[in-house]
Amino acid sequence: MSRIKVIVAGPRGKMGSEALRMIEKANDLELVGCIDRKNAGKRVQDVDELPSFDAIIFDDIETCIQSVNPDVLIDLTTPKVGFLHTKLAIENGVRPVVGTTGFTKQQIDELTGLAEDKGIGAVIAPNFAIGAVLMMQFSKWAAKYFPDVEIIERHHDHKLDAPSGTAVKTAQLIQEVREPKKQGHPNEQETLSGARGAEIDGMHIHSVRLPGLVAHQEVVFGGPGENLTIKHDSFHRESFMTGVKLAVDQVVKLDLLVYGLENLLE
Numbered sequence: 001m002s003r004i005k006v007i008v009a010g011p012r013g014k015m016g017s018e019a020l021r022m023i024e025k026a027n028d029l030e031l032v033g034c035i036d037r038k039n040a041g042k043r044v045q046d047v048d049e050l051p052s053f054d055a056i057i058f059d060d061i062e063t064c065i066q067s068v069n070p071d072v073l074i075d076l077t078t079p080k081v082g083f084l085h086t087k088l089a090i091e092n093g094v095r096p097v098v099g100t101t102g103f104t105k106q107q108i109d110e111l112t113g114l115a116e117d118k119g120i121g122a123v124i125a126p127n128f129a130i131g132a133v134l135m136m137q138f139s140k141w142a143a144k145y146f147p148d149v150e151i152i153e154r155h156h157d158h159k160l161d162a163p164s165g166t167a168v169k170t171a172q173l174i175q176e177v178r179e180p181k182k183q184g185h186p187n188e189q190e191t192l193s194g195a196r197g198a199e200i201d202g203m204h205i206h207s208v209r210l211p212g213l214v215a216h217q218e219v220v221f222g223g224p225g226e227n228l229t230i231k232h233d234s235f236h237r238e239s240f241m242t243g244v245k246l247a248v249d250q251v252v253k254l255d256l257l258v259y260g261l262e263n264l265l266e
């Protein structure tokens with residue numbers, strides 16, 4: 001059986017370097033190229049901080065695709081460049097597996113339409129950790145019975161986007177089962193702007209950024225005389241790699257864009 005040819009955008013990043021380690025261990029994946037604006041023209045094995053792959057580094061995704069003809073792009077970069085990479089991958093017949101967060105709903109809709117037009121598989125997953133996917137699913141279940149909910153996400157202080165993709169996805173899953181409801185006192189007023197966090201349909205999302213954290217989320221539900229807290233912690237970025245591998249294996253069989261790893265789990 002031939003191996004799936006993969007390119008990685010953001011290979012020196014916290015997630016990208018973990019993805020390279022995952023590919024190193026996977027018998028059915030082959031790294032054929034990387035996109036890294038600081039090391040274009042070199043081979044991966046010639047960059048000190050990267051593992052020993054004989055794959056070429058490019059600074060431009062279209063040149064990379066034309067040169068190495070990959071099956072799958074794994075994008076772990078930033079919201080702006082990640083969106084561009086995903087769009088160009090789909091347009092050029094390469095299936096994207098996107099961990100990059102911070103895309104707007106309009107951007108996800110645009111990519112969904114593009115994948116449909118091209119009949120090509122794509123996966124965008126705001127969180128690849130299996131435990132986080134379960135935390136989101138359990139939260140959706142709980143929201144049927146507890147419409148009062150606040151989401152508290154905690155991340156390392158190098159994170160660019162707020163709220164996290166996971167928090168947004170959690171709120172979207174809860175929205176599927178919860179009637180829009182304005183929470184808190186009807187006359188509540190913020191005396192300091194932002195005190196009640198971001199708001200989706202009356203639910204509040206609070207983003208904490210501190211050194212020492214990796215990726216953590218609590219979904220707190222309140223009812224008469226009781227609270228329910230559903231919590232997930234990623235202590236290491238290895239936690240995301242089972243999901244990245246699953247998405248790469250599945251995306252080659254898809255002909256549309258899937259948003260959320262839960263749609264690929266049985």
Ligand SMILES: NC(=O)C1=CN([C@@H]2O[C@H](COP(=O)(O)OP(=O)(O)OC[C@H]3O[C@@H](n4cnc5c(N)ncnc54)[C@H](OP(=O)(O)O)[C@@H]3O)[C@@H](O)[C@H]2O)C=CC1
Nearest residue numbers: 010012013014015076077081099100101125126127128240
């Ligand atoms: N879905 C999931 O399960 C997870 C998703 N994430 C998301 O993944 C993304 C990456 O996170 P993380 O690894 O922590 O971030 P890092 O900052 O560690 O890595 C980002 C990488 O993107 C590269 N990059 C930035 N701008 C460009 C550009 N214009 N062109 C090419 N490469 C660029 C950076 O390279 P340079 O040095 O050149 O800037 C860097 O290597 C984030 O959006 C994060 O939210 C994170 C964890 C889990």
Ligand SMILES: O=C(O)C1=N[C@H](C(=O)O)C[C@H](O)C1
Nearest residue numbers: 101126127159164165166215
């Ligand atoms: O930037 C991160 O680190 C993470 N980003 C994703 C998000 O925005 O939800 C996933 C995870 O929380 C780690």
